[in-house]
Amino acid sequence: MKSEPFVYHSPSSVEEVVSLMNEHDHAELVAGNQSLAIQMNNRLATPDHLIDLNGVDELAYVDERDGEIEIGAMTTHKTIANSDAIDRTVPILAEAAQQIAGPSVRNVGTLGGGIGEADPAGNYPTVLTALDATITITSESGDRDVGVDEFFIAYMMTEVGENEMITGATVPTDPFPIGRTGMSFLELKRVPHTWPKLSAAGIVRVDDPTRDDPTVEEARLTFANASDTPLRVEAAESAVEGTSLTDDALEEAAEIAMDSADPADEMQAEAEYKEEQVGIFTKRALREAYDRALDQ
Amino acid sequence: MSQAEESKAERVKEVEDHISNQPTPQNYVGSEVRRKEDEKILKDHREYVQDRNPPDALHAAYVRSPHAHAEITDIDTSAAEEHDECKLVMTVDDYRDAGYAPMLCGIQEWAEWPLADGKVTYVGQCVAMVVATDRYVAEDIADLVEVEYERLDPLVDVMEARDSDNVLYPEMGPNAPSNVAFDETFELGDPDGVFEEADHVIEKEFDWESRASGVPLETPSALGTCNMNPEDGEEKFHVWSNQQLHTWADVAIYAALDQPREEVRVEVPLTAGGSYGTKHATVYRHAVLTAVASEMVGGNPVKYVEDRIEDLQGGDSASTDRHYKAKIAFNDDGEILANDFWLADNFGAFPRFICTNQVLKPLAIVNGPYDVEHARYEYEIVCTNKMPQTSYRGFGTPAHSWVWEMLMDEAADVLDMDPTEIRLKNYIDEEDMPYKTPSANVYGEGDYAKTVRKVWDLVEDEKDGGLLDPDRVEELREEGIYRGSGSALVLEPGLGCYDYHTRQFIPRDELATYYTPENRDFSDVVTMAEPLEAYIRTDGKVVVKISSDDQGQGHQTIASQMLADELGITPDDVVVPQQDNLDVASDVGSASSRMATVMSSAAIGLGEKLRGQLEELAADHWGIDTEQVEFDEGGVKQLSTEGVEPVDKRHAERLEQEFLTLTELVHIDKMMETGDSHFKPQAELKTYAYYEYPDVAYENREYFEEAMIRKRPTYPSISFAANVPIVDVDVETGEIEIQKIYSVRDSGRIINPMIVEGQHHGGIMQGIGAALQEEFGYSEDGQPQSTTFFDMMLPSIENLPELEIEKQETWSVFSKSGAKGVGETGIMDIPASLAHSVNDALKPLDVTVEEMPMTPNRVRSWIRDAGDAPAPADD
Amino acid sequence: MIDNTSDRPTQEITLTVNGNEITEEVEPRHKLSDFLRYRADETDVRVGCEHGACGACTVEVDGKNVKSCMLFAVQADGSEVLTSKALNDDDELGPIQEAFHENHALQCGFCTSGFIMATKELLEENPDPDREEIVEGLSDNICRCTGYVNIIKAVEDAADRIDTVSQATGDD
Numbered sequence A: 001m002k003s004e005p006f007v008y009h010s011p012s013s014v015e016e017v018v019s020l021m022n023e024h025d026h027a028e029l030v031a032g033n034q035s036l037a038i039q040m041n042n043r044l045a046t047p048d049h050l051i052d053l054n055g056v057d058e059l060a061y062v063d064e065r066d067g068e069i070e071i072g073a074m075t076t077h078k079t080i081a082n083s084d085a086i087d088r089t090v091p092i093l094a095e096a097a098q099q100i101a102g103p104s105v106r107n108v109g110t111l112g113g114g115i116g117e118a119d120p121a122g123n124y125p126t127v128l129t130a131l132d133a134t135i136t137i138t139s140e141s142g143d144r145d146v147g148v149d150e151f152f153i154a155y156m157m158t159e160v161g162e163n164e165m166i167t168g169a170t171v172p173t174d175p176f177p178i179g180r181t182g183m184s185f186l187e188l189k190r191v192p193h194t195w196p197k198l199s200a201a202g203i204v205r206v207d208d209p210t211r212d213d214p215t216v217e218e219a220r221l222t223f224a225n226a227s228d229t230p231l232r233v234e235a236a237e238s239a240v241e242g243t244s245l246t247d248d249a250l251e252e253a254a255e256i257a258m259d260s261a262d263p264a265d266e267m268q269a270e271a272e273y274k275e276e277q278v279g280i281f282t283k284r285a286l287r288e289a290y291d292r293a294l295d296q
Numbered sequence B: 001m002s003q004a005e006e007s008k009a010e011r012v013k014e015v016e017d018h019i020s021n022q023p024t025p026q027n028y029v030g031s032e033v034r035r036k037e038d039e040k041i042l043k044d045h046r047e048y049v050q051d052r053n054p055p056d057a058l059h060a061a062y063v064r065s066p067h068a069h070a071e072i073t074d075i076d077t078s079a080a081e082e083h084d085e086c087k088l089v090m091t092v093d094d095y096r097d098a099g100y101a102p103m104l105c106g107i108q109e110w111a112e113w114p115l116a117d118g119k120v121t122y123v124g125q126c127v128a129m130v131v132a133t134d135r136y137v138a139e140d141i142a143d144l145v146e147v148e149y150e151r152l153d154p155l156v157d158v159m160e161a162r163d164s165d166n167v168l169y170p171e172m173g174p175n176a177p178s179n180v181a182f183d184e185t186f187e188l189g190d191p192d193g194v195f196e197e198a199d200h201v202i203e204k205e206f207d208w209e210s211r212a213s214g215v216p217l218e219t220p221s222a223l224g225t226c227n228m229n230p231e232d233g234e235e236k237f238h239v240w241s242n243q244q245l246h247t248w249a250d251v252a253i254y255a256a257l258d259q260p261r262e263e264v265r266v267e268v269p270l271t272a273g274g275s276y277g278t279k280h281a282t283v284y285r286h287a288v289l290t291a292v293a294s295e296m297v298g299g300n301p302v303k304y305v306e307d308r309i310e311d312l313q314g315g316d317s318a319s320t321d322r323h324y325k326a327k328i329a330f331n332d333d334g335e336i337l338a339n340d341f342w343l344a345d346n347f348g349a350f351p352r353f354i355c356t357n358q359v360l361k362p363l364a365i366v367n368g369p370y371d372v373e374h375a376r377y378e379y380e381i382v383c384t385n386k387m388p389q390t391s392y393r394g395f396g397t398p399a400h401s402w403v404w405e406m407l408m409d410e411a412a413d414v415l416d417m418d419p420t421e422i423r424l425k426n427y428i429d430e431e432d433m434p435y436k437t438p439s440a441n442v443y444g445e446g447d448y449a450k451t452v453r454k455v456w457d458l459v460e461d462e463k464d465g466g467l468l469d470p471d472r473v474e475e476l477r478e479e480g481i482y483r484g485s486g487s488a489l490v491l492e493p494g495l496g497c498y499d500y501h502t503r504q505f506i507p508r509d510e511l512a513t514y515y516t517p518e519n520r521d522f523s524d525v526v527t528m529a530e531p532l533e534a535y536i537r538t539d540g541k542v543v544v545k546i547s548s549d550d551q552g553q554g555h556q557t558i559a560s561q562m563l564a565d566e567l568g569i570t571p572d573d574v575v576v577p578q579q580d581n582l583d584v585a586s587d588v589g590s591a592s593s594r595m596a597t598v599m600s601s602a603a604i605g606l607g608e609k610l611r612g613q614l615e616e617l618a619a620d621h622w623g624i625d626t627e628q629v630e631f632d633e634g635g636v637k638q639l640s641t642e643g644v645e646p647v648d649k650r651h652a653e654r655l656e657q658e659f660l661t662l663t664e665l666v667h668i669d670k671m672m673e674t675g676d677s678h679f680k681p682q683a684e685l686k687t688y689a690y691y692e693y694p695d696v697a698y699e700n701r702e703y704f705e706e707a708m709i710r711k712r713p714t715y716p717s718i719s720f721a722a723n724v725p726i727v728d729v730d731v732e733t734g735e736i737e738i739q740k741i742y743s744v745r746d747s748g749r750i751i752n753p754m755i756v757e758g759q760h761h762g763g764i765m766q767g768i769g770a771a772l773q774e775e776f777g778y779s780e781d782g783q784p785q786s787t788t789f790f791d792m793m794l795p796s797i798e799n800l801p802e803l804e805i806e807k808q809e810t811w812s813v814f815s816k817s818g819a820k821g822v823g824e825t826g827i828m829d830i831p832a833s834l835a836h837s838v839n840d841a842l843k844p845l846d847v848t849v850e851e852m853p854m855t856p857n858r859v860r861s862w863i864r865d866a867g868d869a870p871a872p873a874d875d
Numbered sequence C: 001m002i003d004n005t006s007d008r009p010t011q012e013i014t015l016t017v018n019g020n021e022i023t024e025e026v027e028p029r030h031k032l033s034d035f036l037r038y039r040a041d042e043t044d045v046r047v048g049c050e051h052g053a054c055g056a057c058t059v060e061v062d063g064k065n066v067k068s069c070m071l072f073a074v075q076a077d078g079s080e081v082l083t084s085k086a087l088n089d090d091d092e093l094g095p096i097q098e099a100f101h102e103n104h105a106l107q108c109g110f111c112t113s114g115f116i117m118a119t120k121e122l123l124e125e126n127p128d129p130d131r132e133e134i135v136e137g138l139s140d141n142i143c144r145c146t147g148y149v150n151i152i153k154a155v156e157d158a159a160d161r162i163d164t165v166s167q168a169t170g171d172d
């Protein structure tokens, strides 16, 4: 398991990265290297040039602003998991980061890498989809913002084009007022050294948690590994919105979600099984999110 | 007292006598002596195989097959050979033309070339070896070798393969042309008659297809060197590798190299990075090929380290893969009368040397822990396009014990009996020990029923406010969490006899008649004794030479503890150096849980012998009778000098020194103390001793003679464990969570409780892995699905449940030290135990376990198939 | 490894490994794990998977743990690297190693250096972890021999030992 030869570059600014990408054909960016190294070691990825983002300090930040929070591409899983700002505003993102592997992977793995990798089982793509984030893509011609719903286009393929890079992700926090929003991230995963067979992100905002049986004002429901790209099931969200998350509503949402899923077969998780679990996870994720919305 | 009881009592007394009569106190045996191995490892002073990097070494990589089954129509090595840094590209033709031989297989008339010969029969099979200046470049060059394949239909399913016309090796084996490489039927007692008469017969099919295996963290590796111009006495080949059983399985290396044993030095590290039985068959291919490559490149050492993906996809690293059709017969009162197990074991592309015995070992416990007199045991070794199997801890018994326990659950269900009750009814009575099984193996000792009761006593508190509180269990069930528990007692046979290993080399149709008392005498039985050698150094330290290889079990520590107590010294005074295959007598090695058991027994014999010799030496020195001296801690003391008149002044001086230390004794022995030292040959030294502890079954001939003449597996060490795992099944997701495992574990006399516990912990975890998550899966076209640790889900620290283990010591009546095997603990019993608890948990849903591993998707499919049937009114 | 890099790209790097500065010409594709094992002779860095899953190769680079099979050596140019053996004091075992020894937390020892590094980072961040925190802290490492039971004990013990040392030296 040894990589093919390549030339190594270690720029220290985004500008430099962009110009290196333009200069060299068959260049690949490396962030935490927690996914890319495996592909390179197996010669599944064989770039001629490797551009290392670890020296680009300007990409490691968590910036909490009015109504949104922006996270730099080179922010590590560890930073995200431990960030007070994130934990306070969009705790599901911290939870998703915390559930990636163990401490030494989280020390170096990054948000940008997780998005750039676009693994259908990846934690960030799913959670950012639930949060309706915007991804910032940068190139010589400047920044462009792409909504997550348009960002993941096919199996492990994203909107990031030739000579472009991800510089950050912005999550709107307005839809998730603290005190009446609950979030849940659930995984079907036996060991930390693997990817989940399935995971679900559920978000619920209620009208008034102090009332009896508060009503769901808004719900979000997304899945990882239930199709080639992160799966958001808006019809299932609608099914529970306006209800007090009754069993019937959950049941309906689960049915819809199962219908929308189009998972691939894999060892120990055939498509049939995953589809069934999409139903179970729909109920569990929304239920947990709802309970958390009420319990603050 | 019955004769059996008498002899049992005698044995126990013998061991006890040994301890009480021994002149030196038992300071170390039985206590938690810290391991000798650790400091070296922790300081990185110990060399693992991969750590050796001679400056002139070259590095190898393989071209491996991407297909499960294909004809090789062409191998073009020209582009590879043109690469500047290419030192060698070797194909099977190069290997064969140079005069080397195929590797050993486990079945007569079967042969496997170490590189693919004309076709490939599994993904990852080695097709060519490339040697270059470093591993990175070697992989570059391997990519340049162009192999053309014509694909053939792959065979993955064992049942399909057994009667397919698509035969992998039409010309090989006794059944040729057939994918059933070997098969046998054992009729023991009168199974047919009993099945006919019994009140009930149940028959079920079971799949243990996980191929769960050891997967040690250190991969197979070898550094082979050819000495191009050997001086007299120098070997032609030197192989440094993590070959398990290196003083015995070295035959797999020198036979392929077509050399006498003396020309192939096999050196192994003092500790290899784990093996659990697997590095027996996973390593020798590389040992052979690196040695050959070294010769071909002119003598540079050639190093090969298998990478993890190679290992998981085609490294011969998987194990048991069986389909069972199993029956038991029983009466209305729950008495089990007979069992009939048929199994087809998917051995993959080649039935590997010795690994084929994994289908035979279960015969030694054909009846499990139950008193059942009639049995049929039928096996087929089937070849398919999966990778070949290696051996693994348990050596084929975990699946057998699991099938037994599942059938017991079924029988309980049929009779509406409590599952523990039906087991208690059928356990072999302690009074009947030693107990002869239908296959003529003998269980020496143990009170199974009492052990099961003991584990339930431990669990008792859980029933009131604890994990098994009925209210809590009910509450959980309402939430969809089905909690279950149950006690299974599982046997852990060890110390397999050597003789049966070659059973499958005999013409198959002659088997039934060949090994019978009419045709075979006991003296024809081939056994392997445990050799042990020791000598005293001039500084008084004792050097012990052991032939068995360590992969983490703590050989140095165990040997040091034993010899320390035998000689009344400390473990620090004992030196246990590394031994190459040529430095010591051949020994089966670290297999079949032998080390602690037979090595400890050998140490007792060696201690006795050495003490006697030292007494003679001292008596001689003092010019007195041996009766007048006695071995004491660390030397020999004078008891009296009665009737002795000093002949001269020097003699008088000698007599005045009433105690001779080991250092003084060695100086006397070598005549150094007189100044006229003329070193004697080792064999004449009284401070040197060689001892062989006979094969345990051989030594207990009166019990094992029949089985040995019949060339059946005898396993005279029967450890056992009774477990109560408390498991939670999430019936919606199919996930199984183990809340706690209670376990009473009996492995005979304990030499080092700390090490024994360590074996239990590790083995239990491997059992959990095999039961719940580990799997070498294959797609229909024969592509392996677990090629990284992301898919081969070895248990992580997060999978560790709470364990409450109680150690019990029923000393072996057969082994001299009283110890029994502990090396295969856990993996043998935990899968069966967990499945039993899962059956209990899912009883309300009418679901029983028929397939391993119990992964969430499987559990869910069982529940789905049962139609989510609501509980039949529980009592 | 024979140093024959012909015309493939190479780069000079300088690393401080366990206090020793090492300058070498390497191919950028060489992993840090291979660099440490073959160029720096730090064979206590063990390789069990080369795909980031087992943790046997864990080392500390500039104060944080990484799996050295998942980093190219050139990426560590200019860094301070610590491997497990640096945690021993002079000739004595360091407190973490001592705790592993005392608690029989190693059998084959192949995973051990990785676990020691994981323990070091864990205890630096959390000197008194409870069982759950220990499990979480070691979740990047696989051991196939010990079933982890004694490793957990060793970490608890190491925490006590380090505590005692720091109390004694007053550098709390």
Ligand SMILES: Cc1cc2nc3c(=O)[nH]c(=O)nc-3n(C[C@H](O)[C@H](O)[C@H](O)COP(=O)(O)OP(=O)(O)OC[C@H]3O[C@@H](n4cnc5c(N)ncnc54)[C@H](O)[C@@H]3O)c2cc1C
Residues within 6 Å of the ligand: A028, A029, A030, A031, A032, A033, A034, A035, A036, A037, A053, A073, A099, A100, A101, A105, A108, A109, A110, A111, A112, A113, A114, A115, A116, A117, A121, A122, A123, A124, A160, A164, A165, A166, A167, A192, A193, A194, A195, A196, C051, C052, C053
């Ligand atoms: C044992 C283990 C378990 C894991 N388990 C999980 C899990 O459960 N869930 C999960 O989500 N992940 C898991 N991961 C993956 C981990 O999260 C990775 O860190 C992540 O997927 C990739 O991030 P990275 O920074 O390491 O990216 P890299 O590996 O460096 O890069 C990944 C890809 O993204 C591209 N890329 C990186 N940065 C940018 C950028 N700024 N702009 C454009 N492209 C970029 C790279 O070119 C490359 O193609 C696991 C990893 C390991 C080793």
Ligand code: FES
Residues within 6 Å of the ligand: C046, C047, C048, C049, C050, C051, C052, C053, C054, C055, C056, C057, C058, C067, C068, C069, C070
């Ligand atoms: S060798 Fe690096 S994580 Fe396994």
Ligand code: FES
Residues within 6 Å of the ligand: B217, B273, B274, B552, C105, C106, C107, C108, C109, C110, C111, C112, C142, C143, C144, C145, C146
């Ligand atoms: S001690 Fe062997 S892998 Fe951990």
